[in-house]
Each structure stands twice: as structure tokens, then as C-alpha cells.
Amino acid sequence: MKRIWILLSVLALAAAVAPFTGPFVILLLAQILVLGIIAMSVDLLLGYTGLPSLGQAAYLGVGAYLTAILATKFGFGLGWDFWLVVLMGMAAGAATAGFFGLFAIRASGVYFLMITLALGMCVWGLAYRWNSLTGGDNGINMRGRPKFGIELANDLTFFYVVLGLFIASFFALHLLVSSPFGKSLVGIRERELRMRILGYNTWLHKYIAFVIAGGFGGLAGVLWAHLNGIVSPVDVLLPASVDALLMVVLGGPGTLVGGLIGATVVVFLREYLATMVQWWQYVLGAVYVLTILYLPGGIMGLFKGGKA
Amino acid sequence: MDANFWLIQTFNGVSYGALLFLLASGLTLIFGVMRIVNLSHGAYFLLGGYVAISVMRASGSWLLALPIAALAIALLGLFVERVFLRPLGFDPLRQVLLTVGFAFLFQQAALDIWGGDNLIIQPPPALSASVVVGGLHLPVYRIFMIALACAIGLALWFAMERTRIGAMVRATVDDAEMARGIGIDTSKVSMFIFALGAFLAALGGVIGGAFLGIYPGLDFEVLPVAFAVVIIGGMGSLAGAAIGSMLVGLADNFGKALFPEIAYFSLYAPMVLILAMKPTGLLGRE
Numbered sequence A: 001m002k003r004i005w006i007l008l009s010v011l012a013l014a015a016a017v018a019p020f021t022g023p024f025v026i027l028l029l030a031q032i033l034v035l036g037i038i039a040m041s042v043d044l045l046l047g048y049t050g051l052p053s054l055g056q057a058a059y060l061g062v063g064a065y066l067t068a069i070l071a072t073k074f075g076f077g078l079g080w081d082f083w084l085v086v087l088m089g090m091a092a093g094a095a096t097a098g099f100f101g102l103f104a105i106r107a108s109g110v111y112f113l114m115i116t117l118a119l120g121m122c123v124w125g126l127a128y129r130w131n132s133l134t135g136g137d138n139g140i141n142m143r144g145r146p147k148f149g150i151e152l153a154n155d156l157t158f159f160y161v162v163l164g165l166f167i168a169s170f171f172a173l174h175l176l177v178s179s180p181f182g183k184s185l186v187g188i189r190e191r192e193l194r195m196r197i198l199g200y201n202t203w204l205h206k207y208i209a210f211v212i213a214g215g216f217g218g219l220a221g222v223l224w225a226h227l228n229g230i231v232s233p234v235d236v237l238l239p240a241s242v243d244a245l246l247m248v249v250l251g252g253p254g255t256l257v258g259g260l261i262g263a264t265v266v267v268f269l270r271e272y273l274a275t276m277v278q279w280w281q282y283v284l285g286a287v288y289v290l291t292i293l294y295l296p297g298g299i300m301g302l303f304k305g306g307k308a
Numbered sequence B: 001m002d003a004n005f006w007l008i009q010t011f012n013g014v015s016y017g018a019l020l021f022l023l024a025s026g027l028t029l030i031f032g033v034m035r036i037v038n039l040s041h042g043a044y045f046l047l048g049g050y051v052a053i054s055v056m057r058a059s060g061s062w063l064l065a066l067p068i069a070a071l072a073i074a075l076l077g078l079f080v081e082r083v084f085l086r087p088l089g090f091d092p093l094r095q096v097l098l099t100v101g102f103a104f105l106f107q108q109a110a111l112d113i114w115g116g117d118n119l120i121i122q123p124p125p126a127l128s129a130s131v132v133v134g135g136l137h138l139p140v141y142r143i144f145m146i147a148l149a150c151a152i153g154l155a156l157w158f159a160m161e162r163t164r165i166g167a168m169v170r171a172t173v174d175d176a177e178m179a180r181g182i183g184i185d186t187s188k189v190s191m192f193i194f195a196l197g198a199f200l201a202a203l204g205g206v207i208g209g210a211f212l213g214i215y216p217g218l219d220f221e222v223l224p225v226a227f228a229v230v231i232i233g234g235m236g237s238l239a240g241a242a243i244g245s246m247l248v249g250l251a252d253n254f255g256k257a258l259f260p261e262i263a264y265f266s267l268y269a270p271m272v273l274i275l276a277m278k279p280t281g282l283l284g285r286e
Helices: A002-020 A023-049 A057-074 A082-104 A109-129 A155-178 A180-190 A192-197 A202-228 A238-251 A257-276 A280-294 A298-304 B003-034 B041-059 B062-088 B092-114 B140-162 B164-174 B176-181 B186-208 B218-233 B238-258 B260-277
Strands: B130-133 B136-139
Touching: A002 A023, A002 A155, A002 A257, A023 A057, A023 A155, A023 A180, A023 A202, A023 A238, A023 A257, A057 A082, A057 A109, A057 A202, A057 A238, A082 A109, A082 A202, A082 B260, A109 A238, A109 B092, A109 B218, A109 B260, A155 A180, A155 A202, A180 A192, A180 A202, A192 A202, A238 A257, A238 A280, A238 A298, A238 B092, A238 B218, A257 A280, A257 A298, A280 B062, A280 B092, B003 B041, B003 B136, B003 B140, B003 B164, B003 B186, B003 B218, B003 B238, B041 B062, B041 B092, B041 B186, B041 B218, B062 B092, B062 B186, B092 B218, B130 B140, B136 B140, B140 B164, B140 B186, B140 B238, B164 B176, B164 B186, B176 B186, B218 B238, B218 B260, B238 B260
Parallel strands: none
Antiparallel strands: B130 B136
């Protein structure tokens, strides 16, 4: 519980301070929250269920492309129907995960890593080559954010909407992992065979977790599209998936909050440090290496002295 | 679309498959022995090409650049394996992320040293010609690629099946714990295999640099294709890598020629189908 109060105070602080910062900082904060959502979806799989997904960007891509295509080709989702697109993005992410899960959930460990990687590349391949639908390498340029009474074109307003959706996602996932279902996921992570002997349908449990994670990936995608104003194959490429995984490992798997911490560090390095120094990518690479070597429990692990 | 179209596309597919074999054979060996998903494999491919370019600029000799680049990258792989991967022990996720970290470090270093331009590795004139076989103009270079991949494939097969080191490697693949139990130094085997994998990837980079070019981002472009090969063939299986390379090489070529809009999809979708039917790949065990 304490963790939730700390998280909420930090978010409230960010919300209070945001109006007094510049547009660049506001966009960075929004980016951290969007990536925080995808990181939490990875955490549901990796931290709670023990499934290291290396293709989570695929679901973000599905949500983002759906948003961009609806907006540019049909002018849909630029008013109140934005909220419909949010739901559709989640549904599309979940449906894609529902299809991919049929292939992926059979595998475990390293095989799961490789298969999710390959499935993610399928989505990238479509985004990259299906020119008539996705704009190919150039991607899709969006023309402005939705407006419905409030104007999301205003970065600050958009940030508050993202913040609201982040908090909603956090509580939804928090409820999920605290529920008996969530506990059985942890049981599967710790010892799948025992859970199976106890009578749990472990395949179904993992599959449901995979689909839910896909849904939140889709949600992140909808926001990602509006945040950047452009959707391109780079958003779906392997490094995006790897980053999401790193955020979780860096922040601390099995904590949900860790994903946000990891997202903060990665966004700071990728976006903020990159504007100041040329050698930022060395720092990012070094963070990967050092985290893996010296921080097995992630940053959250430092406070708890062990894995949950 | 006459017979020539199919012949040329098949030839191109097979020669691309030959290049993929160089990349994927190392990846599959590393996976088989160490159970590591090596995401820096593409970076070794890229660095191999870059080192070759530097050697060629200094000496002007392609023939010299090929072995020097491959050996230099093998040493780099040796260093990474000894200093960073080995101490981690067996933990797939952390190993994967560690190799990603190195992929990013290598990428940035390559950008700083060699810049962002697309560089082409010019093969010697003898290989740049083309020959006419049965009315088809075939580039000698692609024939050379196929021959090289066959030679390396045979050498690897011979080394694995007929030598003492090969037997040790196979024992480690089958059951690392048991191999240790009967006195095989699996740590040394891992070191050797990781360096060999880097060597083969770098060799692929030099060879492939002639028609793919060498540019930033190439590492993460070839990596998933190599993974497709390894997944289709069966992780850890050399013969699987050979079959997988051919299938992916052909699927890629025909996909791009026949259905350009879904070219990459036509590359990865068959892989997903194979996985659905046989999760360990065509020749994978377990």
C-alpha cells in the first residue's frame, strides 16, 4: 500500500509542476507515462507470470497504426470518438495478442523470447512493406490531436489525459495482480508444474495474462500515436520491444511501479541526454550492462533487499 | 514470368540463403551450447564489415580484409564472453539484455568510428564479373558465396561430427551438466563456440557487405532474419540452420518479387506456421 501512496504523490507532484515547465519537459513526462503503460504490461508477463516477452512493441504498433489509420483515412477518433479509439486500440492489441498467444504460450523460457521476437517482427514486416495501408518506411503523419470540449493539441491537456489513463491502467493492473488470478500467475512463475498438479489450467492463465498485456500495449499505442503525431515502423522494431523489457528489469520486475521508474530512466537517457551529448547511447548501453551485472532486482530491489 | 524468372529468383534466393547460413550457423551453435539468445549477433556482422573496410582502406586487399576482420571480431566475442557473459551463469533473460546492451554499445561505437554513410565493400575484380550459364547471366560473386557457405558448412559438420572438440561441443549441447560430470570443460567449450559464432557473423558481414552495403541499423535488420532461420531449422542444429537458410533465402526473394507489399510477412509467417506445428523447429530436439 505504501508503494501506491508514494506513486500517487509523485504523480500528483508531476501534475502540479507540469504547468510551470516548458513544452519539452511536458512531452517527456507524457512519453514516460505512455512507455510506463507498456512497461507495466511487460511486467505483468515478465514479473508476475515469468514470461519474458520480446515482442511487446507489436501491440503498441497495432494500437498506434489503428489510431493513425482511423484518423487519417476516415477522420475517426478526433472528437469524442477518441475514447472509442482508446477502447478499439485496447481491443485490437488484445485480439492480436490473442492470436499470437496461440503460438507463443506453448513455449517457455528462451523459446518464448525467440517466438515473441519473431511474432513482433511479423508486425514490423507488415508495417514496413504494406505501403498502401501503413505508408511503409515513412509511416503515417497524423494531422493534429483530438478535441472534444478540451483540446488535446495543447500538450499540457494531453499530458493530463495520459496521466489519467496511466493511473487507471495502474489500478486495473494492480487489482489484477492482487486478485486470486494474479496470485496464481505468480504461482506459475515460481513453479508451473506444481500449479498444474494442483489443478490449475496454466496454459489458460498464461494466455489470459498475455491477452491482457496485449490490450494495455494497444492502449499505449493509441496514446503513442497522438503523442508523436507520427507512426512509423521504428515504433515496432526490435529495439522498442527490448527497451520495454529493459525498463521492467531496470525498475524491478514484479512491482508494476518499477516499469515507470525504468521508463523514466530510459526516456531521460534517450531523449534528454541525447539533446545534450553525442555519446548518450554509450550511457544507455552501459546502463543495460551494469543493471544486468549488479542490479538483479532492479531499482525497486534496492529498497526491498530482494525480489517479491 | 518465364522460366528464366524462376531460375534467377531461385539462384538469388539460394545465394542469399548462403549468406544467411554464415550468420545463422554461429547463432544456432551459440544457442545450442550456451542457451544464450545472442542479440548482439547482428552487431558482430556489422562490425565485421566495418573492420574489413578499414583493412581494405589501409592495405587495398580484400583477400587480407576477410580473415583479419573475422579474427578481430572473434577476439571481441571472446572478450565479451569471458568478461561479461560467463560470470552471469545461466539466466536467459539477463544474458539477452546484456547482449542487447553490447549491441547498442557496438552500434554507437561503429557510428562514431565509421560514420553514418552506406559503405560498400568492393570485392576483387575476379569476383565482380558474371558468367553465362545456360543463357542466364550469373554474378560470379553470388556463386562464390554459395561455394563459401558450402565449404564452411562442410567444415563445421566435419568438425562437429568427426573431431574430439566437436564431440565435446555435442556433449555440451545435449546435457551440459553431464558433460561437466565426465570432465569436459564446458566453460572452454562455450568460449570457443561464442568466438566461432562471432567469427562466422563477421565473415558474413564482409561477404554480405558487397551487396547489402554496410550502414548503421543493418545489425538490427539482419538479426531477425537470422533468428527466423534458427527458429525454422531448430535451435542448436547445424543442419537445421542450413535448411532454414535456404527456406528463408528463397521465401525472402520470392516474397519480395511476387508479393512486395507483404514481403516480410511472407518471410515470418511460414516460420510461425512451422512453430505452430513443431515448436522446436524442423530439426530441433527436446
